[in-house]
Amino acid sequence: MNLKEFASKLELSQTTVSRALSGYPEVKQSTREKVLRAAVEFGYRPNTSALGLATGRVGAIGIVLKGGGEFGPHTSEFMGGLGNRLQKEEIDILVSTVDSTEAELATYRRLAASKRVDAIVLHSPYIDDPRIELLTSLRLPFIVHGRPQTEGAFGWLDIDNFSAVHQATRHLLDLGHRRIGFLNGYRGRIFAEHRQEGYQTALADHDVAVDPALIGNGEFTDEMGFRLTQGFLKLENQPTAIVAGSMMSALGAMRAIRIAGLKVSEDLSLIAHDDVFPYISPENLMPSLSTTRSSIRAAGARIADMLLELLQGKPAQELREVWPVELVIRRSTAAVLQR
Amino acid sequence: MNLKEFASKLELSQTTVSRALSGYPEVKQSTREKVLRAAVEFGYRPNTSALGLATGRVGAIGIVLKGGGEFGPHTSEFMGGLGNRLQKEEIDILVSTVDSTEAELATYRRLAASKRVDAIVLHSPYIDDPRIELLTSLRLPFIVHGRPQTEGAFGWLDIDNFSAVHQATRHLLDLGHRRIGFLNGYRGRIFAEHRQEGYQTALADHDVAVDPALIGNGEFTDEMGFRLTQGFLKLENQPTAIVAGSMMSALGAMRAIRIAGLKVSEDLSLIAHDDVFPYISPENLMPSLSTTRSSIRAAGARIADMLLELLQGKPAQELREVWPVELVIRRSTAAVLQR
DNA sequence: CTGAAAGCGCTTACAG
């Protein structure tokens, strides 16, 4: 059913019905109620394309995901939070899949030219990220999940990655550890750089030199955690503790530690950053896992809010947040073994 | 830039430009080439809303995900395959998040009434699934990932879940196991029912009675695999082998087995269904994990094809596929211990 | 408080 039919059923003009539905003030209260009731009854909804054409708003937020890698648990949780908040406004998420940065840029151009989305959420900014410049020049509103290094008129939300790893590393140092392995993301990703700084700063505070062999870079997956940890354990001078970048890499690390015949906590301390996945809780691991905690789902929900505010005209400069990260000490971290 | 501006740049009518771009045959070859080149040069793309209004096609496929649970690794992989194929046609995925079946149904109504998507992909059908009936009555084209029990004019793609678990269970029975734990999905989900039948049939073939205590139902997560396996290991009459529903539950099962001081393969055989996640390979587990294998990413890609065919007018009845599942024997399954 | 009509940017039957 379209507006014309719906309006004629109500014996009102399209104008009045449209205004009643959109909450314009100049409609008589009784008329509005009648229209609203009828809309529910007949299931009338404006055609999105017509609405988009008339208003320029299409009710969709775009997110571009790169092939295999980025479609993992972190993205899922993030999108869960994003979608959950957006759903209340009946805004949907438009997902485009690409397999290269080049294709990603082409997709932004396409989305902008065809006016397919109202705004974009950009994730995992990296150093000299061409996406930021492109989106700016395309005049596509966007919010960044993460913290770009470039200045510009865009909002962003990031967690305090420096502090997360700084706290974790300091905690281990306080327990007497000096050989501390570090499972980080790929270099070039800004969050990974911040974490690296947190790690190095904590070590420097305790006058411990950085050993590059104790730093592993990779995706935050079980498999990478496993492989990188196996690498650590093959070192002549093994680490006595490990900081893992996520719950996934921590699980892989635990596997590698056990397979090596070692025990987490007794032989090797382990702490991880926890994005708070509903299906894997650090309390229930054996031993329970010390973590730095920040809900990536909550971040998604907040970014949805920020997008809505942005579209309502709030200046992007006012949409910037750094979320603190909480250290939660459990059983997996213990004083270093005196040999 | 819109059609009008773009056409005037080329000194052609909107009609001709539109036809050249859409590949209509009645355009002179030289004209078409000129238009296509200029489109790339100026980055012209038709406005999606206008296109949707004029043609009824909006270039988006809808998928509705339920809150936390469904946003996991399986969905991610599936959507990766779906999006990758759709991307070639510049079709995007519209994701709506809901937190109840009621909200899911409401979302389909909204998507249909507002003409927001061209088709839907429905996943994990369950017994007496109201979504199927609703989508049919809304005349929203859809393809089911899974195999509904209801008849109707819709296509679907499913893997042979019966065979997957039947093969896995028979393999264990052939190795002499008689107490076989089974980590299944929730009852009511059709795939879980098929798997249950595969399990029961295999046992029946070997005259082994089903022990309900050896069947666990839950999400396919590390955590559920862990908990359910711990439950199995607390039984007076422990299983000597376990069939896990996914790699995730297998990882949880392995944790539980190790924590109980047992060894996979030596003390307890383990086999899992592998949806082929790029970041967790059964070969690299210790011991390497026997699996039944079927790529959920490939299923997503194939469903994208089916959606495209459906939209091109192919009868839904011709869009039905059951994919075989391959048994891959590795080190985690071994002959039962004679005590 | 309500309505007639222009306009958003396309496609496509119709005419040439």
Next chain:
DNA sequence: CTGAAAGCGCTTACAG
């Protein structure tokens, strides 16, 4: 092979 114009279904300035 090309073009003028109607129509897709809305919103909203303008008029009353």
